[in-house]
Amino acid sequence: MSKKEEIKIVTGNKRKFEELNEIAKEYNLKLSMIDLPKFEIQADTLEEVVRHAASVIYTMLHEPIILEDSGLFIESLNGFPGPYTKFAKQTIDINGILKLMTNIENRKAYFKTALAYVDEYEIKIFTGEVHGKISYEAKGDKGFGFDPIFIPDGCEKTFAELNIQEKNQYSHRSRAFRKFLEYYL
Known part of the structure; x- marks a missing residue:
């Protein structure tokens, strides 16, 4: 298979796939979703997590793939949950984060994505931040993860109140994927 025919995305999250697929359509690229476990290691950076997972999955499939990991970094919580965002979502969830933020005025946060592309020659990492x-409360039902409590700069709505096209104008995942596409194409 040559470049530019089809890009395989390893994710079990259909909504993540839909976000990336919406961008790929702009470039006339076809994406396909491979639902495999990500073999996530506990690490201090998203880049370490995706580099490890990409190399493990590549040795299984022996074909070019993309996978990504995203984290929510909250300034007043010293960057928590960061690379442990998935664990925080599974354990304390949105209400737990809001409880940790009770009486905290500094609400600054950012989402970051580390996206890994691996083929027989290399593993390349692309990042994006928003x-x-x-x-102060969860709003919206269109997103996933912590989208209902994250309001991107320049917007009045949470990610979960935005449709895919609107979210892709701001999103960390969109920024990382567009960097990958510049490299790939």
């Missing part, structure tokens, strides 16, 4: 703030 800065914003944590809302």
